[in-house]
Amino acid sequence: MTHNQTEETPASILPIIPTIDVVVFPHMVVPLLVLDEKIIKGVEQAMQGDKKVLLLAAQQSENYHGPIGVQDLFKIGTVSTIMRIMNLPDGGIKVLAQGVEKALVEEVISGQDLLQAKITETSTTTYDEKKAEYQLRNIQALIERISATGRLFSPDFQAILSQIQEPDRITDFILSHLDLSVQQAQALLEKDNLNNLLDGIYDVLSQEVESYNVQERIRNNTRDSINKSQREYYLREQMKAIQKELGEEGENENDDLREKVKTLPLTEEAKLEATRQLRRLEKTAPDSMEATVIRNHLELLLGLPWGVFTKDNTDIKTAKTILESNHFGLDEAKDRILDFLSIRFLNESSHTPILCLAGPPGVGKTSLGESIAKALGRKYFRISLGGVYDECEIRGHRRTYVGALPGRFIQAIKKSESSNPLIIIDEIDKLGMSNRGDPAAALLEVLDPEQNHSFYDNYLGVHFDLSKVMFIATANDLSTIPGPLRDRMEIIQLSGYAHEEKLEIAERHLIQRALKNCGLNNNAPEFNRNVLSKLITSYTREAGVRELGRYLQKLCAKYARALVESNEKIAFSENNIEHYLGPCKISQETFIHSNKIGVSNGLAWTPYGGELLQIEAVLMRGNGRLLLTGQLGDVMKESAQAAITYAKAHADLFTIDAKLFNEYDLHIHVPAGAVPKDGPSAGITLLSAILSALTGRAINGSYAMTGELNLQGNVLPIGGLKEKILAAKQFGLHHVIIPKQNARDLSTISQKLYEGINLVFVDNVEEVLNHVLMPQA
Ligand SMILES: Nc1ncnc2c1ncn2[C@@H]1O[C@H](COP(=O)(O)OP(=O)(O)O)[C@@H](O)[C@H]1O
Ligand SMILES: [Mg+2]
Structure with missing residues (x-):
């Protein structure tokens, strides 16, 4: 039946191919995929006849994806010729069609197995050629503007366009290149003459230009805001420079360093090095370890007082x-x-x-x-x-x-x-x-x-x-x-101080200092001489006054505490300082002063002041060996040998039994671990101890002695006289035997120092022994 219909009005009834996302204009070639059987039938029928079909666009609502019904098709479409069809393996066909002319759908005939449309010519009004020419020129101007922005039209587009003469062909060519929505395209298709169509195209293109401008404006706005942040950066930099001019602290340390390189009176070498390091610093990331190292170095280099000299007081x-x-x-x-x-x-x-x-x-x-x-x-x-x-x-x-x-x-x-x-x-x-x-x-x-x-x-x-x-x-x-x-x-x-000097120093300097350190300026405690003396003799045994200062400070602290705690002012006396400082640190070594056989008091110089050095000699049964203990140095060992030789050589003089040297061993010991024991100045002390042991005559314990001995029995000068005298004084020894040749040194020692000490000058060892060796008991 449909077949008949087709035969009856072949020109006015055509099979329909609905298009979903494209509107076909006359002259436009489109490939279409057809799967619906009814449509395929229509295409097949058309192939047997004059190959004409009607392409009709479906109006889609934006988000609609369901099946499209006949009622959804637009009423104006394009009659097209089928150029070619191709069967697809799954039963569908591919159609290549070219639009011929517009047609108006009078009626859609939806039969059992065919979809057809009854069509008539669309009504077209005549158009104004002059106007069209003018419109085309405007459109071309727009196209130029658009392609200048590199969008929509390729560079060849204008070249091809300029070749085309007929206005409707130009229009078709432009239409086929526009990126139109189905609605927009359908609206253009439905224009009833060329002038209106060109107006439509002009609108579409100017919309395109407008949207481009909007986009451009947005882009410019963002660029503006970027430019703005750059501007702020420069302003901030300027602000820093201004702050620096005003003497306010600039933030950029590198600037500071660079400024210093410029202004400091560096040596040529330093300037080169600083410039080199600055350049390195600028190339390293500011927070990196390396930058810190470089900056530290530069800060030192530029922090040195180049060219800064203080003027000396020359008065x-x-x-x-x-x-x-x-x-x-x-x-x-x-x-x-x-x-x-x-x-x-x-x-x-x-x-x-x-x-x-x-x-x-x-x-x-x-x-x-x-x-x-x-x-x-x-x-x-x-x-x-x-x-x-x-x-x-x-x-x-x-x-x-x-x-x-x-x-x-x-x-x-x-x-x-x-x-x-x-x-x-x-x-x-x-x-x-x-x-x-x-x-x-x-x-x-x-x-x-x-x-x-x-x-x-x-x-x-x-x-x-x-x-x-x-x-x-x-x-x-x-x-x-x-x-x-x-x-x-x-x-x-500089040598150590005598007792009296220490008293003076304490009174003039140390007490004030201690008071000041304890903040006791107005409430000063009294330290009388007895207290100071006791501190010096019973709490300290030192060459200097450091310990003394410390004890004074301690007493001041006790005083301050009593004052704060109970508003009590302590009156220090020699009897109560033990209460505050604890028992005396220095025991009065009475054994030093007693007369003994084989024990003599020597004096030694150490870097830390003079020292008392007792030497002990003991005889015991044996076969004439010599035993030296107490970690003696080589020189001291040798003077022990020399002393023994002298004793042996002069055995008769001291009525020593010669067999003592063969049937007895002699042990010499020097105690006191802290004192370094070397040097020749213990010669006469060693000899005294040895002779005392050999003769059994005691040594007078109130004597101390120092002096080098040679084999002829001469007493040779020693060093450190002052320190040694001070040591003897500290240990309470009243007689000090010293070489006569040292007498000249006394001129450099203040008299006060040896006040109360009996100095005995000797030239010869016999004199020594006359003084210290007590008569046979
Ligand atoms: N002759 C002195 N007059 C005044 N204060 C002294 C005197 N000798 C030492 N002192 C004081 O004794 C303390 C220790 O002196 P210091 O210079 O440290 O000694 P050193 O360096 O010789 O060990 C200091 O407080 C110092 O002022
Ligand atoms: Mg010092």
Whole structure:
């Protein structure tokens, strides 16, 4: 039946192919996929006839995906010719069709196995050619604008377009390239003449331009906001610069460093190095480990007091007053220091030797150095070399080491903020030696005026001039200072204080200091001389006054506490200080003073002051051997040998039984573990003990003695006389036997020191023995 219909009105009834997402315009070629059997039948029928079909677009609501009914098809479509069909394996067909002309659907005929439409021509009105020409020009202008933005139309598009002449072909060509929605395309298809169609196309294109502009505007807005943040950055940078001008702290440390490189009076070498490091710093990430290392180094390099020198006080009177007011006694040392300063005042650039203050602990070496700095008006820095084993402590570590530091001297320069400070090298004798290089050699370089104007510190990495620095060293024991180092220094020997001097120092300095430290300025306790004496004799046995100062401080603290706790003012007396300080620390060793056979009192010098050294000799049955104990040094062992030889040689003189030497062993022992026992000055002490043991005559316990012995029986001079006399005094010995040749040393010792001591000068060992050996009991 349908067949008939087709035959009846072949031109006006055509099979329909609904298109889902495309609207076909005349001249447009489209590939279509057909799966519905009814439609396939229609296509097959068309293939047998004039190959004409009607392509009809389906109007889809936006989100609708269900089956499309006949009622959903638009009423205007395009009659097309089928160019080719291809059967698909699953039963569908692929159709390639080209639009021919528009048609209006009068009626959709939906039969059992065919879908057809009854169509008529669409009504078209005539169009204005002139207007169309003008419209096309406008459209082309729009197309140009759009393709200039590189969208929608390819570059060839305009070239092809310019080749086409007929307006409707131009329109078709443009339409086939527009990216239109089905609704938009259908609306264009339904335009009734070319002018209206061109208007429609113009609208679509201008919408495209408009949307592009909107997008562009949005993009520009974001770009604007980016530009804005950049602008803010620049403003902030400017703000920093302004802040810096105003002297407010700038944030950028690198700027700070760069500024310093520019303005500091660096040496040429330092400037180069700093610039190099700055450049490196700028290339490294600011938070990285490496940047920290570089910045630390630069901060040190630029933090050194380049070109900063303090002006010396050159008034010798002021210098003298400062020394006098801070230190009691020490006349010789002060004298030498003033001599030394005078030379400097006269000629600042002269290479004055390095002073070394040597003496027992607590005699004021370090504080004297400090006073010299004050007298000169120089910055002061103390470097303690006790226990420095590593050369790097002086020369600095290479920066490649983790935790690398500059050497002590560069640190000292940095801290003292001046290129000519006074540096005290404290305890230079405690400088260690080890496998980590030779710190003494490094120190030598620092102190040598020939070399120290260009001292190189490994960490700093550039040379620094240390020649304007004034060095003062302190030491307890000169003998442990390496020779070359000792030669560089002018030694000023300080010795221990006598009891009376200690009293004076306590009264003039130590008490005030202790009070000040305890904040007792207005409520000062009284310390009378008896209290001080007891502190000196029963609580301390020292060459200096360090312990004494400490005990005074302790008493002040007790006083302060009583004052705070119960508003009580303690009156210290020699009887009650035990209550506050505990029992006396120093026992009165009465055994020292008793007369005994084979025991003599010697005196020894140590770096820490004089010491009493008892020597014991005992005879026992044996075969003439000599036994020496008490860890004696070689020199002391030899003087023991010499003493025995002398005793043997003079056995007759002392009526010694000769067989004692063959049938008895002699044991010599020197107790007191802490005292180093070496040197020849115990010669007469050893001989006295030995002869006492051999003769059985006791030794007078109130004598102490010191003196070297030779085989002829002469008593030779010794060193450390002052310390030895002080030691004898401290131990309560009233007679001190000393070599006559040492008498000249007394001129350098104040009389006060040996007040109450009977000094016995001897030339010959016989005189010694006459004094100490008591008659046979
Ligand atoms: N002659 C002195 N006059 C005043 N105070 C002194 C004197 N000798 C030492 N002192 C004081 O004794 C304390 C220890 O002195 P210090 O300089 O540390 O001794 P050293 O360095 O020789 O071991 C310091 O408080 C110091 O002021
Ligand atoms: Mg000291």
